[in-house]
Amino acid sequence: MKRPTIADVARRAGVSKGAVSYALNGQPGVSESTRARILAIAEEIGWRPNSAARALNGARSHTVGLAMCRPARTLGVEPFFMELISGIEGELSARSYALMLQVVSDHRQEVAVYRRWWGEGRVDGAILVDLRVGDPRIPEFESLGLPAVVIGHPSETGSLLPVWSDDGGAVHEAVEYLVALGHRRIARVAGLPRLAHTVLRDRAFAEACDGVAEQVTVHTDYTGEEGARATRRLLSSPSRPTAIVYDNDIMAVAGLSAAQDLRLEVPRDLSIVAWDDSPLSRIVRPPLTALSRDISAYGAHAARHLLALVAGESPRPYEDEAARLTPRGSTAPPPGRVR
Amino acid sequence: MKRPTIADVARRAGVSKGAVSYALNGQPGVSESTRARILAIAEEIGWRPNSAARALNGARSHTVGLAMCRPARTLGVEPFFMELISGIEGELSARSYALMLQVVSDHRQEVAVYRRWWGEGRVDGAILVDLRVGDPRIPEFESLGLPAVVIGHPSETGSLLPVWSDDGGAVHEAVEYLVALGHRRIARVAGLPRLAHTVLRDRAFAEACDGVAEQVTVHTDYTGEEGARATRRLLSSPSRPTAIVYDNDIMAVAGLSAAQDLRLEVPRDLSIVAWDDSPLSRIVRPPLTALSRDISAYGAHAARHLLALVAGESPRPYEDEAARLTPRGSTAPPPGRVR
DNA sequence: ATAGGCGACTAGACCGGTTCAGCTAAAATC
DNA sequence: GATTTTAGCTGAACCGGTCTAGTCGCCTAT
Numbered sequence A, B: 001m002k003r004p005t006i007a008d009v010a011r012r013a014g015v016s017k018g019a020v021s022y023a024l025n026g027q028p029g030v031s032e033s034t035r036a037r038i039l040a041i042a043e044e045i046g047w048r049p050n051s052a053a054r055a056l057n058g059a060r061s062h063t064v065g066l067a068m069c070r071p072a073r074t075l076g077v078e079p080f081f082m083e084l085i086s087g088i089e090g091e092l093s094a095r096s097y098a099l100m101l102q103v104v105s106d107h108r109q110e111v112a113v114y115r116r117w118w119g120e121g122r123v124d125g126a127i128l129v130d131l132r133v134g135d136p137r138i139p140e141f142e143s144l145g146l147p148a149v150v151i152g153h154p155s156e157t158g159s160l161l162p163v164w165s166d167d168g169g170a171v172h173e174a175v176e177y178l179v180a181l182g183h184r185r186i187a188r189v190a191g192l193p194r195l196a197h198t199v200l201r202d203r204a205f206a207e208a209c210d211g212v213a214e215q216v217t218v219h220t221d222y223t224g225e226e227g228a229r230a231t232r233r234l235l236s237s238p239s240r241p242t243a244i245v246y247d248n249d250i251m252a253v254a255g256l257s258a259a260q261d262l263r264l265e266v267p268r269d270l271s272i273v274a275w276d277d278s279p280l281s282r283i284v285r286p287p288l289t290a291l292s293r294d295i296s297a298y299g300a301h302a303a304r305h306l307l308a309l310v311a312g313e314s315p316r317p318y319e320d321e322a323a324r325l326t327p328r329g330s331t332a333p334p335p336g337r338v339r
Numbered sequence C: 001a002t003a004g005g006c007g008a009c010t011a012g013a014c015c016g017g018t019t020c021a022g023c024t025a026a027a028a029t030c
Numbered sequence D: 001g002a003t004t005t006t007a008g009c010t011g012a013a014c015c016g017g018t019c020t021a022g023t024c025g026c027c028t029a030t
Helices: A006-013 A017-024 A032-044 A051-056 A072-077 A079-094 A107-119 A137-144 A167-181 A196-209 A224-235 A249-261 A279-283 A295-310 B006-013 B017-024 B032-044 B051-056 B072-077 B079-094 B107-119 B137-144 B167-181 B196-209 B224-235 B249-261 B279-283 B295-310
Strands: A063-069 A098-104 A125-128 A148-151 A161-165 A185-190 A214-219 A243-246 A271-275 A289-292 A318-320 A324-326 B063-069 B098-104 B125-128 B148-151 B161-165 B185-190 B214-219 B243-246 B271-275 B289-292 B318-320 B324-326
Touching (some): A006 A017, A063 A079, A063 A295, A079 A098, A107 A137, A125 A295, A148 A295, A167 A271, A167 A289, A167 A324, A185 A224, A196 A214, A224 A243, A224 B279, A243 A249, A249 A279, A249 B279, B063 B295, B079 B098, B125 B295, B167 B196, B167 B271, B185 B196, B185 B224, B196 B214, B295 B318
Parallel strands (some): A148 A161, A161 A318, A185 A214, A243 A271, B063 B125, B185 B243, B243 B271
Antiparallel strands (some): A289 A324
């Protein structure tokens, strides 16, 4: 028992394939009574449009692609990505778009995957994440012609459509808050140094601390393990920082534990600020002061802009809200400072 | 400048479309010299097969579908899903299959999505997750004819192919361990009561405790918030348990914090066992004793079985390894018990 | 010398839709 | 009443592949 085709509907209705097509797509060309009859028959025999046949006529595939170049292991733990994806998904499914997902192991493969998807007509657009400095994907995409939104700062996105948030401002907000509390030695446990936003945060952090606090930045790979190791190294240095800003919440939680292992009490002996605010930050003790932003909404904005692009519009670059500092229990004036 | 088609290649090579098709698909019917020439030309003008045209001839779409019925919010935090997905992904991308992902808000929509994907020829198979007791999706899928693997116990999967792990055994292992430590009042903070594996765990937990320990089970929605609330309720009851088993690690971490808020020390005053062992369990203090399993491999097995099913084979139901107890710092003999 | 076999290739149907150029009959217009 | 318009529909081309049924030339066997 095969799937019913439009020809089956046409035969049962006693009309031509063309008439059925008009009726099913709400186009003029058939009377209302015929349309209703055709719709009823289509419904009755369970007809569904074959997306392949539609795509063959140059129609959209109603799918957008997301290839991520991340080791599978870190993906599972990183709340950021899952929230981003669910945000993208929310926007897409509202418009009956599906998301084609593939995890690859290096950037060359990533481009190859997009090239294949686009070449094969499987996707209408793509979302680029993890923008790097001088990212080679940008020129590739520009020549490919595949509509794409890049999650990253406009300075690195070439002619592709950027959707970004002001990480620099958020860094300033965090540093100013710590300085106001009295901190004068602030460390930052950063993410992968090749990522564009890491560089932006690096620069902003150095700027923000300039003249008001000593600063040191340690780069990691975003995992809890490395976050803990970086924390131990920072805390056992002779000029131990009194506050640490982490580039994600996984590392902040790991850092918190590492500090507690070293018999330091948070926030009495050490203040901690986490970047990104998954439920994790609220679960631990003390709850973490965090730079929170609505990642889900971020993803939704990216998806919306991509769909606009696919529809042939020319959406403007979109700057999402910057992360806002949400003070919780992990920050306090540094030790030795009496108020 | 349009995409080159097989006709373009044929024209340049001075042969027919058919010959090109044979050459490009490695089928006999063309000489090796002609094949090489055709391949070179295809490469030169950047020809890619149009997946829609292929699909139209009844070919596979090389895509499998996964529709998840979860509120977007919990998705982001639940490491289980992301690890499962990356495991599935790993297996799929090794065979150049893509994953079609959609998050929906209720089960009726989920079935509708699968029905659409299948009807439209967009997917070759599907993976069902979050199996419930008497799950209505099973009969739907059976009548649909869409090849599907169900992640869940065979008792509930009807004629669909089950991939599962022995949750009951793991529960027994955890309880026996706690009992051996001396615990006689054990609580369990369980997940959603309608999920099939929750019911299995419920039953196994009751069985395991029968005659050796008092037991109580509280159902939640898997979120940290509810985990913390359940913990507070349990710990403030007159017959406070000395050990709690949590159905996921998010709740275990939240429960740990809740206990610490109540001035209980873990593991001195309370032992905690987490189900599933994301890096989270190792990050917190004390590190959590966990029922660990390789979720990524679990997803990979499911994907492999689905691909076998799609290929027309008849794979056997697959029981993955049960979770193994990994003792860490969150479990100890109960208070008042001197050894 | 002729039939048979085989390798290499072609022509064209086909998949299931969309779309466009007609065609017909009824309605509108003069 | 003749002509034009228009709604409603048909038939067929088309999208880009796959695949079957041939065609053609050449080699071999009888």
